[in-house]
Amino acid sequence: MKLFYSPGACSVGIHVLLEEIGAPYEAVLVNLREGAQFKPDFAGLNPKSKVPTLERDDGTVLTEYPAIAFWLASRFPTAGLMPSGMDAQARALEATDYCVATMHMQGFSRMFRPANFAPSEADHAAVKARGEEIFAKGLGLMDKALAGREWLAGTYSFADSALFYVSFWWNARLQKDLPGNVAAHFARMNARPAVQRTLKAEGLA
Numbered sequence: 001m002k003l004f005y006s007p008g009a010c011s012v013g014i015h016v017l018l019e020e021i022g023a024p025y026e027a028v029l030v031n032l033r034e035g036a037q038f039k040p041d042f043a044g045l046n047p048k049s050k051v052p053t054l055e056r057d058d059g060t061v062l063t064e065y066p067a068i069a070f071w072l073a074s075r076f077p078t079a080g081l082m083p084s085g086m087d088a089q090a091r092a093l094e095a096t097d098y099c100v101a102t103m104h105m106q107g108f109s110r111m112f113r114p115a116n117f118a119p120s121e122a123d124h125a126a127v128k129a130r131g132e133e134i135f136a137k138g139l140g141l142m143d144k145a146l147a148g149r150e151w152l153a154g155t156y157s158f159a160d161s162a163l164f165y166v167s168f169w170w171n172a173r174l175q176k177d178l179p180g181n182v183a184a185h186f187a188r189m190n191a192r193p194a195v196q197r198t199l200k201a202e203g204l205a
């Protein structure tokens with residue numbers, strides 16, 4: 001397998017899952033700052049021009065964080081990333097999609113890419129503030145989801161990698177506090193050898 005990633009981007013969560021699994025893979029750096037995602041080599045592989053992108057051993061390419069995480073957890077069951085039972089699996093997907101589609105795409109994207117939401121620079125402060133509000137609401141919901149449990153779907157699962165990367169952005173990148181249960185979850189994630197190997201490999205440790 002090949003994981004196309006950019007250091008500290010959302011692909012860091014998929015990188016963690018691959019480290020948890022332990023099957024052979026190659027991590028291929030896509031330099032987003034230099035626009036490598038739009039160059040023919042990468043755009044030919046993933047016309048969406050986004051990381052994470054996973055090239056599987058049969059040569060097929062999978063995109064979109066929730067789909068990649070779900071596929072990895074299903075394909076490598078012994079890694080224990082797929083919770084057991086339909087209800088817990090649905091909960092894992094529910095949390096993953098919320099972290100990616102709402103907290104990241106609606107919240108963080110507004111904070112980091114306000115121009116994608118409002119062409120006029122005069123509106124950017126308001127767009128950023130709205131992004132922070134969406135993200136903070138998401139943290140509150142994740143905090144409730146973690147009440148009385150260590151992991152989002154009850155047992156450790158692919159969903160925890162998604163909460164890890166948005167927590168990483170908020171806490172490690174922006175130096176902002178996480179609510180109690182999310183902070184404890186982030187500490188549990190950071191204690192995992194797979195997370196430590198990933199952060200080191202991406203130059204983030």
Ligand SMILES: N[C@@H](CCC(=O)N[C@@H](CS)C(=O)NCC(=O)O)C(=O)O
Pocket residue numbers: 009010011032037049050051052063064065066100
């Ligand atoms: N919906 C996509 C979002 C992926 C995404 O937004 N990735 C960002 C990095 S965190 C990216 O590749 N950005 C490059 C760009 O927008 O040019 C997913 O679930 O994987």
